[in-house]
Amino acid sequence: MLQKIDEIREQFQSELKAVSNNEELEALRIRFLGRKGSIASAFSLMQEVPAEQRPKFGQTLNVLKKEAEAQYEALKSKLLKPKQNKNQLDLTLPGRKMATGGKHPLLAVADEIKAVFTSLGFTIEDGPEIETDFYNFEALNIPKSHPARDMQDTLYITEDIVLRTHTSPVQIRVMERQKPPIRMIAPGRVYRRDTPDASHSPFFHQVEGLVVGEGVSFADLKGVIQAFAHRMFGKDIKVRFRPSFFPFTEPSAEYDFSCVFCRGKGCNVCKGTGWMEISGSGMVHPKVFEAAGVDSEKYTGYAFGMGIDRIAMLKYGINDIRLFFENDLRFLSQF
Amino acid sequence: MKITYNWLKEYIDVDLTPQALADKLTNVGFEVEELIPLLQPFSGVVVGKVESVSKHPDANKLSLCTVNDGAETFQVICGAANVAEGQIVPFAKVGARLPGDFKIKKAKIRGVESFGMICSKEELGLEKKSEGIWPFEQAEPLGTDVFEMLNRNPDYIYDFFITPNRPDCLNLIGIAREVSAITGKPLKMPEVTIQEDTSAEIADFIKVHIHDTEGCQRYAARVIRNVTIAPSPEWMQQRLEAVGIRPINNIVDITNYVLMETGQPLHAFDLKEIRGKEIHVRASRPGEKFTTLDDKERSLPENTVMICDAERAVAIGGIMGGQNSEVSPATTDILLESAYFKPTRIAFAGKKLGLSSEASQRFERGADPNNVLNALNRAASLMAELAGGHLVHGIDDVYPKEIKPARVPFDPEKINRLLGTSFSRQEIKEKLTRLQLNVANDYVEAPTFRVDLKINVDLAEEVARLVNLTNLPTNETTEINYEIPQPEIEQRINFVRQKMLEMNLQEAFSASMLKQSEAALFQNGELISILNPISDDLTTMRPSLLPGLLRAVNHNINRNMTDVRLFEIGRIFTNYRENNLPDQPYSLAMIQTGNRQPEDWGNVSVPVDFYDIKGYLENFVSKIALDNFAFILYDKSSYFMSTETVALLVKDTVIGFCGRVEPEVCAAFGIEQAVYAFELNLDALSGLINYQRHYQPISRFPYSERDMALVLDDEIPAADILNEIRKHGGKLLKHLAVFDVFKGDSIPEGKKSIAIRLRFQSLDRTLSDKEVDKVFRNIIKRMENTFNASLRN
C-alpha cells in the first residue's frame, strides 16, 4: 500500500512542474489537496491496510500531505509576483545619470556674502572693470605722487585708463549718482600685476562695502563686520581690528577673524596665531567725499573690503587659487 | 623695516617681553611681520683651546690640531688657514647641533680621525660669510657653553610693515616714540657731545648754495678731518647686520647707523674730491648723465635734484651718491651732508631711475626737516669717537624757509561722533599729548616728523589706535531704510544666471586676459591691449567669453573628460576710445561638446549637434520670456561655421550667435572634436527680459490633434512654414510640433517631407470636428499656395 503513496507523490511532482499560472495551480490543489483529492482519498484507504502497517501508512501519508502543501504555497507566492519570475531587474545596477550642473564655487560664496549683506539692508552695485585713473586712484585720495601707488601694481590700458586694482571705484560712482543714505556692497573682479602662482592671480575678486549717512560711526562699521563674521562662519567667531593705512579711509583698520579651522586655538592654517587676516576697512576720508560731491560736514561713512577668493579658499580648504579658473570638471562637480 | 629689541632699549626702558611688545605695537598700527631671536639656536659648542697645530699627513690644506675643552683633549682636523696654537675658539664637540640642523659626528678625514670641529662665525649663524675660524679676543673659561655665553643678553629681530603714511617710524627713535606713547615711559635720546676744532672754520672748507629751493629745502654740511678709515666696531656691525645693512667701513656704517637711529639719511663725501670748496644744489639738465657709486652710468630724468661741486655733479640728491666722490680707504677728510628734499621730487626721480635706496624710501615718504642738525651732529660726534676725526668748527646750514609744525584743526566732539565714543576732552587731550602733539584750544600742533597729520579725522585715528580699535564700542543694531531699490543690472545678471542653472548647466569662471593671437580669433571691433602685460600669455582683454570656455573644454578633454557643458557670465571688452572707457558689456556664453548624456549601461552615446545648442538657447529665450525675437541664418562670423550658425535677433538688433565653432578656431585651442556654443550680449537684453509672469488659463476642454505631412522644396526653411501655420491657425491653434523630417526614397530629388502635428483647443468649449477641420483645411490650402506644397499619402 505504501507504493500507492509513492505513486501519488510522483504524479503530484510531475503535474506541479507543468503548472504555469494560478488557474492551473488551483486545479492541481483541488485534484491533490482538495476534500475529494487523491491525498484525502488515500486516507480513506486506511481501512484496507493491515493493522500493523497502519501507523506507518498514516505517517507516510501525512509527510506527503505536508510536502505537497508546502510546495503548493511556494509556487503560489511565486505566481503572485509574476515579473519576479522572469526578467528579474538587477536593482543594484547604478541608476541612469543625466548630466548635472551647478554654481561655480567662487560665485556660490559670492552669493552667500551677498545674501548676508542684502539681509542687512545693503544694495548690490556694479561698476566697470576697466576704469579711469580718476575713479581708481585720484578720487580715492591716491594722487599720482602718492606713495600708496607703490602698494598697487597696476595694469594699464593707457596712461589714464587702468584695470581697476580694487572695487573701491564703485564707491565713487555710487556716491556721485545717489544721495545718502547709502548702504551698498559691490562685488567684482579686480586686477593686479602679479605673476600667477598658488596664492596669486593677476585677477581676483573683492566685495566693497560702503555706508554713508548722518552719524554713521566706527562703531557701526565694527557691528557690520561682526554680524558678517557671525553669519558667514558662526557665532563663536571673534573679530579683531588693527590700525592700518589706506588713503581713502581715516581712521583705517585691518580686520581679522578668529581662525575658522581651529576656532582660535591655533593651527597650521593660521600659523598658530588663532587669527586669519581678512581685509581692510575704515571711515571714509573727507577727501573722498569731496571728490564724489558728498557734503563731508553733514555726512560720515564707513567702507570695507574683503576678498571673495580668500574666503572661498578658507571655506572649502582650497590651497591653490588657480583651481578656480581652470574649470576642471572634477573640481567644479565637487560643489 | 627691521630693528632689534636691545637696540630699541637704548632709547626707551622696556619691561615688556619681546612678544608682548610686538603685540602692543601691532595693536597701534605697526604690524610685526616677523619676530625672531637674533641668535639661531645651536648646542654642544664649548670654549676650547688649540693646544697644538701640525700638518695633516696626507692633505696640504688641512691641519691636525688638538683642542682642550678644559677637561679632555681631542684630535681635530681643521681646514681653516688661520688656525694657530694657543687660540681660544668655539669648539663643536661630537654630538653638537649647529644652525641649519647640522650635526657634528666623529669623522675620518683622509685617513685621520677627527673628534669635533673648530667653528667659524658663519657656521654658528653669526654672519653670512666667514674667512676662517673665529678666535675669541677675550680669554673665556674653557668648557663654557658658547651659545649661553653669546646669549647672556638675548636679542630679537623685529620686522615691521610700516604703512607709507608713517615714515617717522622707519627708524628706532620713531618706534621708541610709539612705545613711549603706549607705556608712558619717557624717551631717552642719544647723548651727543660735539668737540670742535676751533682753529678751523667751516667756511674755509665749503660753501653751500641751493639753486633748486623747491627740490631741496634744507642742506646742512659739516667737515670732519683726519679720520682713519677702518672697519666699524663689532657692536655697530652686529646691529647693522641684524637690521639687514651690510657693514662697509666706519664712516659709511656711521651714516647708516644714524639713519636707522634717527630716520635722517646722511651722505659722506670724500672732501678732497669736492672741487672748488663749493656745493651747488640744482635740478638736472636735459640729457645729463651721472655715474652712481654702484658704478652704473645713468641718464638723469629731468628735474632730478643734483648735488654738485664747482665743476660737476657728485650725488643724486636723496637717492644715491656718486662714484667720483665716495669714501675710500684713502679718504682722510669727510664732507658730511644732512638735507631735506621734497618728497614728490625724490619719488618721481627714483621711479624714473628705477632706483630705491634706504635714503630715497625715507625722503619720498617724508623726512623731518627739523631733525637735520640733530642727525648731522650725532653722526659727526660718532665719527670723532670711532674714526678719530676732528670736527671743523661750525655748520653750513642753508634753510631758506623754515618748515613749521602744522596746525591740525581739533574738534573732540567730531572725534567722538566718528568713533561712536564719548571721551571727555581731557581724555582725548591726554592721548594726543602722549604722542608729543601740542594740544591747543581748537587746534593741535603736529611736529614736522608727523607728515600724516593734517585734519581732524587724522587725530581721531590717533585716539582710536591708542585706545585699541578692538576696545572701541561696537553697534549691534542700526536703523536702516526699508526703501532699498536693487540696481537693475544685479537683478538681470542674477535672473539670467538662475535660468541657466535651471537647465542643469555647470557654471564656469575664467580668465579675462588672453594671448593676443587667441583674442584676435574672436575680434569684434578693436581689441583692448594692456600696456604693461605680465607675460605674452596675458596681453589682451577678452573680446568674448568663448576663448575662456574653449580653454576649459581643452583642459577637460586633455584629462579624458570629453563631454563638456559649461556656461559663463562675465564682462567682455572691445572698442578702445581715446581718453574714454572701452565697451565692457556683460556677456552670457554656453559651450557644449561630446555626448549629449554621459556614457553608461543605460544610455546610448549620442554626439551633440547644432540642434542641442539651439535647443538650450530656445529654452533660455523662453525662460526669460523674450518677445519679438527671431533666429536668422548668419554666415559672417569669423569664429562660428557659416553653415551651422544662426543669429538671435530682437527687434532688428542682433543679440548674439548660436552654432558650431569653426573647427580651425577649435584647433587653435587644441580641440579636435565638434564644439557648439552660443553667446549673447546681456547688456543688449536690458529692458527686453520680462521678469513679470501672468498666469495663462489652462483649458478644461479636450483638444483635437491633426497631423500633416507636407512635401515641398528642400530650400524652404522650417521656420517659414511654422510661421505661416501660426499666422493662419488663429486663436484655436494651441501648439505646433515638427515630428518628422525626411528626404530621399519616395521623395523626389530637391524636395523634403516635413510632418507637423497641430493641436487645437478652446478655453470655453469642446471643439467640434467640423470647426477644427475648417481651420486645418485652410492651413493646408495656404501651404499649397504659399510653398507649392503637396500632402504626402
Ligand SMILES: [Zn+2]
Ligand atoms: Zn587655526
